[in-house]
Amino acid sequence: MIRREGVRVKVPASTANLGPGFDTLGMALNLYAWLEVKPADATVFHLYGDNLDGLPKDKSNLIYKVAQSVFTAAGIAVPELEISMYSDIPLTRGLGSSASAIVGALYAANLLIGSPLTREQLFDMATALEHHPDNVGASLYGGIITAVWDGVRATALRIEPPEELDVLVAIPDFQLSTTAAREALPKQVSLGDAVYNVSRASLLTGALASGRLDLVAEAMRDRLHQPYRAALVPGMARILEEAPRHGAIGAALSGAGPTILALTNRNNRQGEELRNFLLEVLQSEGISATTLWLKPCTHGAAEITMEQERSFLDIVKGEVTA
Numbered sequence: 001m002i003r004r005e006g007v008r009v010k011v012p013a014s015t016a017n018l019g020p021g022f023d024t025l026g027m028a029l030n031l032y033a034w035l036e037v038k039p040a041d042a043t044v045f046h047l048y049g050d051n052l053d054g055l056p057k058d059k060s061n062l063i064y065k066v067a068q069s070v071f072t073a074a075g076i077a078v079p080e081l082e083i084s085m086y087s088d089i090p091l092t093r094g095l096g097s098s099a100s101a102i103v104g105a106l107y108a109a110n111l112l113i114g115s116p117l118t119r120e121q122l123f124d125m126a127t128a129l130e131h132h133p134d135n136v137g138a139s140l141y142g143g144i145i146t147a148v149w150d151g152v153r154a155t156a157l158r159i160e161p162p163e164e165l166d167v168l169v170a171i172p173d174f175q176l177s178t179t180a181a182r183e184a185l186p187k188q189v190s191l192g193d194a195v196y197n198v199s200r201a202s203l204l205t206g207a208l209a210s211g212r213l214d215l216v217a218e219a220m221r222d223r224l225h226q227p228y229r230a231a232l233v234p235g236m237a238r239i240l241e242e243a244p245r246h247g248a249i250g251a252a253l254s255g256a257g258p259t260i261l262a263l264t265n266r267n268n269r270q271g272e273e274l275r276n277f278l279l280e281v282l283q284s285e286g287i288s289a290t291t292l293w294l295k296p297c298t299h300g301a302a303e304i305t306m307e308q309e310r311s312f313l314d315i316v317k318g319e320v321t322a
């Protein structure tokens with residue numbers, strides 16, 4: 001059953017590598033991408049907004065290719081598509097833009113053909129495409145995700161984010177691709193550093209699951225990727241060390257960077273002081289940045305049902321201003 005009228009989905013952004021959870025711990029954020037996919041006579045793209053500037057508008061586009069992988073897996077041919085997208089998620093900044101595109105395309109393509117694949121199957125496919133499960137797991141399931149991948153099957157446990165958790169992100173005005181940021185990492189780490197991270201990732205997972213925000217500052221520390229990536233985001237090392245003195249309950253590089261994320265407790269937050277601290281440190285390194293106060297998003301990718309006669313852009317504008 002192909003839904004000739006097309007489908008629309010909304011997908012949250014995500015932060016990966018939460019603290020010590022390199023390639024493992026992710027959290028969905030209330031910043032979104034919207035995607036519409038319809039069967040068409042010839043493939044055409046409508047990409048709206050600055051965040052999608054420069055992306056290909058032909059069959060080499062990630063969204064098109066990912067949608068085709070769903071049709072192939074389900075044995076249903078839908079070769080030509082009309083694809084519309086708008087995104088508030090900045091591209092290549094560490095807020096999971098590629099994961100939101102992959103999850104959005106998988107979810108929309110599956111809906112378009114009557115949902116033959118389960119969410120778990122989509123998770124396996126998304127992880128195989130992204131190569132780590134934390135961003136895609138968060139965008140697909142929402143909330144906080146602790147996930148593992150054996151190269152074929154991805155397994156995730158979803159944790160409901162603590163009510164009081166707020167998130168401040170500082171998004172530097174430059175892009176840093178995951179590929180480039182991974183090249184900065186060593187091939188091997190010491191047993192001491194492995195234990196350092198395993199112990200903190202376990203503590204952080206337990207702390208977030210049980211609402212023990214007082215444990216987050218110690219539990220957020222990492223030795224597996226942030227020290228090696230520090231030179232790629234000047235000022236980051238100082239922010240991670242000192243943010244708790246300015247009202248954060250913990251801070252981390254978001255995904256592969258360059259965005260820096262600070263967690264705060266809504267009941268006890270010195271918002272402006274923390275924001276100014278982040279901006280001042282980055283500015284002292286010659287980096288301008290945009291800050292956003294976000295919250296964990298408790299929902300993953302979902303269909304949005306609206307009157308079909310309204311244009312996609314009208315719908316998106318309505319959502320954005322809602």
Ligand SMILES: Nc1ncnc2c1ncn2[C@@H]1O[C@H](COP(=O)(O)OP(=O)(O)OP(=O)(O)O)[C@@H](O)[C@H]1O
Nearest residue numbers: 062091092093094095096097098101177178255256
């Ligand atoms: N909507 C989209 N349509 C097509 N391709 C996209 C889209 N969004 C992202 N991409 C692709 O993903 C790339 C960015 O992926 P990358 O993993 O480097 O960064 P990120 O996902 O924004 O951050 P991180 O993975 O660190 O959280 C873009 O350069 C582009 O090739």
Ligand SMILES: N[C@@H](CCO)C(=O)O
Nearest residue numbers: 016023132178255256
């Ligand atoms: N875990 C990934 C996140 C970015 O996709 C990395 O840090 O390389």
